[in-house]
Amino acid sequence: MYNDKIRLAVKVALATYRPILVRGASGWGKSSLARSAANYLGRKYREKVVSSRTQVRDLLYDADVLRRLNDARGENATELPWENYIRPEALWWAIDAESATTQLARYSGGKSDVKEQSVDASDWAKGAVVLIDEIDKADPDVPNGLLVPLGSFQFRVEEQDDRLIKLEKQPPPLVFITTNEERELPPAFLRRCVELNLPAIDADPDGKIRRELLVNIGKAHFEGLLSDSDINKIADKLVPAAAQPTVAKERQIPSPAEFIDTLQAVWQLKIDPGSTTFDEVARITVWKHQL
Amino acid sequence: MNQSRRRPSAQTDAPSATRDLQILPQGEISTADLLRAFAAISPNEREKAIIANLLGFMWLGAAAVQKAEWKAEKRTKFEPPPKPARREMIPSAPTTARLPLQMGTELRIGDPITLPRNPPAWLTGRVPVPLRRQEAAPIVNTPPPLFFPKWTSTILASSLSTPDVHAPIDVVRVVEKTAGGEALREIPRLRRGTLSRGVHVFFDTGEEMLPFRSDQRLLVQHIQRTFGSHNMRVIEFKVTPFEDSRGRWRRAQDDGGLRSGVPVLLLSDLGIRSGAAPSVTSQWLVFLARARNAGCPVIAFVPYAKSRWPYWLKRFMRPVLWDRR
Numbered sequence: 001m002y003n004d005k006i007r008l009a010v011k012v013a014l015a016t017y018r019p020i021l022v023r024g025a026s027g028w029g030k031s032s033l034a035r036s037a038a039n040y041l042g043r044k045y046r047e048k049v050v051s052s053r054t055q056v057r058d059l060l061y062d063a064d065v066l067r068r069l070n071d072a073r074g075e076n077a078t079e080l081p082w083e084n085y086i087r088p089e090a091l092w093w094a095i096d097a098e099s100a101t102t103q104l105a106r107y108s109g110g111k112s113d114v115k116e117q118s119v120d121a122s123d124w125a126k127g128a129v130v131l132i133d134e135i136d137k138a139d140p141d142v143p144n145g146l147l148v149p150l151g152s153f154q155f156r157v158e159e160q161d162d163r164l165i166k167l168e169k170q171p172p173p174l175v176f177i178t179t180n181e182e183r184e185l186p187p188a189f190l191r192r193c194v195e196l197n198l199p200a201i202d203a204d205p206d207g208k209i210r211r212e213l214l215v216n217i218g219k220a221h222f223e224g225l226l227s228d229s230d231i232n233k234i235a236d237k238l239v240p241a242a243a244q245p246t247v248a249k250e251r252q253i254p255s256p257a258e259f260i261d262t263l264q265a266v267w268q269l270k271i272d273p274g275s276t277t278f279d280e281v282a283r284i285t286v287w288k289h290q291l
Numbered sequence: 292m293n294q295s296r297r298r299p300s301a302q303t304d305a306p307s308a309t310r311d312l313q314i315l316p317q318g319e320i321s322t323a324d325l326l327r328a329f330a331a332i333s334p335n336e337r338e339k340a341i342i343a344n345l346l347g348f349m350w351l352g353a354a355a356v357q358k359a360e361w362k363a364e365k366r367t368k369f370e371p372p373p374k375p376a377r378r379e380m381i382p383s384a385p386t387t388a389r390l391p392l393q394m395g396t397e398l399r400i401g402d403p404i405t406l407p408r409n410p411p412a413w414l415t416g417r418v419p420v421p422l423r424r425q426e427a428a429p430i431v432n433t434p435p436p437l438f439f440p441k442w443t444s445t446i447l448a449s450s451l452s453t454p455d456v457h458a459p460i461d462v463v464r465v466v467e468k469t470a471g472g473e474a475l476r477e478i479p480r481l482r483r484g485t486l487s488r489g490v491h492v493f494f495d496t497g498e499e500m501l502p503f504r505s506d507q508r509l510l511v512q513h514i515q516r517t518f519g520s521h522n523m524r525v526i527e528f529k530v531t532p533f534e535d536s537r538g539r540w541r542r543a544q545d546d547g548g549l550r551s552g553v554p555v556l557l558l559s560d561l562g563i564r565s566g567a568a569p570s571v572t573s574q575w576l577v578f579l580a581r582a583r584n585a586g587c588p589v590i591a592f593v594p595y596a597k598s599r600w601p602y603w604l605k606r607f608m609r610p611v612l613w614d615r616r
Contacts, residue, residue: 004338004341005341008332008341008342009345011328012328012332012342012345014331015327015328015331015332016320016324016327016328017317018317018320018324018346053481053483065462065463065466066462068466069466069469072470151317151318152317182441182442182444182445183442183445190347191319191320192317192318192319194320194345194346195347196345
């Protein structure tokens with residue numbers, strides 16, 4: 001369901017080793033684009049959802065200081081090497097999976113819950129796709145702090161005597177960064193990214209292109225479950241020409257996520273798209289903001 | 292292009308091809324990125340324009356390509372606009388009909404004008420055409436709000452939040468202190484802001500703020516959506532918070548006073564436009580001292596350039612430039 005512009009953006013990012021900054025309204029597949037790209041390219045996938053408390057280090061590794069303090073109070077505490085308390089995170093795996101695997105083994109120290117996460121470094125030979133989701137939620141320092149790890153694919157682990165982790169044996173990762181534009185991103189960061197706006201449609205004043213896109217997405221997701229005529233009928237109802245003059249036209253076109261939710265409800269609950277029950281379902285899944 | 296950078300094909304990404312890969316630290320996106328993308332993808336003219344756009348460049352060939360596409364589209368998809376439906380309009384008065392003012396022979400100033408009781412024949416039996424919406428309500432160009440709408444929530448949240456005493460414990464600081472043998476006098480918590488305390492909004496209704504009135508109202512609506520109407524109080528004033536919106540003296544206990552710890556937001560020019568008199572400045576300073584005694588942080592959204600801010604502004608409150616710049 002991805003058009004030429006989106007495919008081209010991914011190819012450009014792969015060719016230039018630059019992260020893709022994906023903008024766009026919610027529900028238009030910003031985050032799922034990364035997973036789809038990973039599936040298509042056959043790469044390993046890691047993601048990190050950013051919050052207001054996320055720091056750059058959280059994207060690289062996690063230092064379990066509390067466990068180290070607890071161990072320091074034990075009777076047999078003689079040496080407490082930091083190696084045992086550092087857990088690799090998304091970008092470490094994407095930059096050097098071999099050292100990340102070794103590090104995870106040291107961190108787990110035989111713990112069953114962590115050991116399950118260990119993977120074979122050879123799985124990463126094709127490279128990785130990393131999703132850094134909703135970067136606009138983070139402090140302004142975070143995007144600037146990512147310039148070096150994403151620009152040179154290397155970083156230092158401060159707790160391990162500034163141990164250098166760098167890209168050597170695997171292809172550069174493809175990094176997707178999404179933003180909901182709730183906060184302006186630093187210009188220095190923007191100038192290092194390939195920028196993609198979703199839906200990647202140049203002009204669609206009457207919503208026809210988006211309607212076609214929704215129908216195609218619906219057909220791909222519900223092939224054999226819902227008939228094409230039903231999907232078209234639902235699209236006709238959900239993408240009206242000008243049904244609600246009080247609501248901005250842009251808001252009247254449902255996002256793919258909302259459209260899929262509606263189709264899912266129709267299929268699961270066996271609702272006739274022409275019935276009044278469907279109108280009630282549409283009010284719940286699509287016209288929520290008008291309730 | 293730097294020969295030391297051996298890179299894989301963008302499409303295949305075969306691991307064997309990347310064995311000797313050396314990634315040099317990359318700065319900002321440059322023409323080298325453009326060339327790299329062109330070399331890897333071998334794009335056509337249209338794709339070149341898209342790639343340049345993705346990388347933040349303007350492709351000079353883009354306009355020509357777009358124009359050619361537009362022309363091709365116009366040739367194939369052009370549909371003439373539908374003709375407007377014919378409506379029965381009220382005809383203009385026949386030239387032979389006499390208008391009321393033409394009926395009298397002479398009119399003098401002060402003479403009452405008597406209109407015929409019955410409408411003229413050319414007007415009877417016609418239904419007036421209803422006014423269209425655009426004709427009924429003229430379009431007024433409202434200026435864009437002073438804050439970008441998408442950023443307003445974040446600006447409000449970051450400037451009006453107060454430290455959250457229930458934030459999670461700052462484990463790193465606890466460990467640092469405990470490992471250093473230091474006694475914990477209070478539990479260190481992560482720095483996190485909360486809007487749960489609410490906000491006092493001081494709304495300047497003075498004439499000086501007239502150009503920003505719609506912005507004031509928009510912002511109050513936005514605050515209501517962000518904080519909840521139960522969690523905010525709007526206090527209107529003129530000149531200084533000691534005068535109500537009608538210019539009458541306001542006592543400290545009026546409007547319930549300031550609740551301890553609740554941030555105060557001033558939507559005012561603080562007398563910048565008119566050049567505040569010393570008495571006005573001293574009233575502001577008294578108000579700020581009261582707010583400080585009540586433990587209320589004061590934030591002012593000031594719609595004037597920083598160069599015009601009075602000296603006491605930064606000293607006793609946190610000013611925020613209320614502008615798009």
